[in-house]
Amino acid sequence: MLLTAWALVAVALYVIAGIRKDVSSAEGAAKYAIMGVASSSLMLYGIAIMFSSFKTTNLSLMEFNITKEGLHLLIIGLLLLIASFGFKLGVVPFHGWLLDVYGGVHPILVSYIAGVVKISGIIAILRVLYPFSTIIGNVWFSIFAILSIATMTFGNIVALLQDNVQRIMAYSSIAQAGYILVGFASASTVGYKLGLEGIALHIITYMLAKIGIFVALAYMVRRGVDLTFKGISGLGRRMPVISLSITILVLSLMGVPPFIGFWSKFLYLFLSVLPTAPWLTLIAAINSGISVGYYAQIIRYLYFVEPQTDVKEYKGDAEVIISLITAILSIILGLGPAIMNAPYLTL
Numbered sequence: 001m002l003l004t005a006w007a008l009v010a011v012a013l014y015v016i017a018g019i020r021k022d023v024s025s026a027e028g029a030a031k032y033a034i035m036g037v038a039s040s041s042l043m044l045y046g047i048a049i050m051f052s053s054f055k056t057t058n059l060s061l062m063e064f065n066i067t068k069e070g071l072h073l074l075i076i077g078l079l080l081l082i083a084s085f086g087f088k089l090g091v092v093p094f095h096g097w098l099l100d101v102y103g104g105v106h107p108i109l110v111s112y113i114a115g116v117v118k119i120s121g122i123i124a125i126l127r128v129l130y131p132f133s134t135i136i137g138n139v140w141f142s143i144f145a146i147l148s149i150a151t152m153t154f155g156n157i158v159a160l161l162q163d164n165v166q167r168i169m170a171y172s173s174i175a176q177a178g179y180i181l182v183g184f185a186s187a188s189t190v191g192y193k194l195g196l197e198g199i200a201l202h203i204i205t206y207m208l209a210k211i212g213i214f215v216a217l218a219y220m221v222r223r224g225v226d227l228t229f230k231g232i233s234g235l236g237r238r239m240p241v242i243s244l245s246i247t248i249l250v251l252s253l254m255g256v257p258p259f260i261g262f263w264s265k266f267l268y269l270f271l272s273v274l275p276t277a278p279w280l281t282l283i284a285a286i287n288s289g290i291s292v293g294y295y296a297q298i299i300r301y302l303y304f305v306e307p308q309t310d311v312k313e314y315k316g317d318a319e320v321i322i323s324l325i326t327a328i329l330s331i332i333l334g335l336g337p338a339i340m341n342a343p344y345l346t347l
Helices: 002-017 023-054 059-063 068-089 096-104 107-136 138-160 165-188 192-222 240-254 260-272 278-303 318-340 342-346
Strands: none
Touching (some): 002 023, 002 107, 023 068, 023 096, 068 107, 068 138, 068 165, 096 107, 096 165, 107 165, 107 192, 138 165, 165 192, 165 278, 192 240, 192 260, 192 318, 240 260, 240 278, 240 318, 260 318
């Protein structure tokens, strides 16, 4: 059932990625399809290895029928499944397709793809892999800690080198996957509950930010704006609502309070591994600090550089309304954890 559902979702996303039929969309869809085939193949091999070990594909039966001999096969099968799901999440080194899709396909299509892809990968890990986290213990933590560090570091450092906002958001998506993996690393530690709560909150943070930002970028493209730093210069004066929405969503991704991104990253994801691996918390916090470098550049060019184009914003346009709604939700949803955790923060 997992493999069937995975294939159905994947094929639909390949079509969406290439639906505009231009060169960039076709290239992105083709690479996405090739990497998707590799992902499905790894999943099939992983399922086959686990079936050969336990003689069943029922997860609940697997959990209660693990022998010492079968533990090694279980780890191999889980590694293949982690690689398969890692393709969807954009985890390094399985991220090759993401840059061509998120950075080259029309932003309005990416706004949909970004949310669906991340959710499908995260749900698959939670449903299929998470039940085995305590069984393989330290191996689980080591795998996800290494993947999270590689993913965060690569995404943030390469994003610093970009001057195109859409490509920055593509690399940012890789970095966000790394933060989520920190929560998964805590699944075999005492902070598992905090980690799972952080994953749930960060999915909301990520979806609101990516949908709002990519819809805003699509509006800019429709209005003839180049998505480079030079092209968005001074848009805070020409497109005040769109620029304000992008700013709020970028601040949420940075982890600035009181936006929801602060609570999902710092109070949940990063603190979930603090009792057992403070070094991982430190690396995640440093990476979050690095991300400020490129997020702040976007805000700087929107508000503190002279306008390069004479464009206008129409408040009733659908893209303007959608981006504003996602920004408002990032504030409102951020105030919920702020109120709940006020006594904890005071102490």
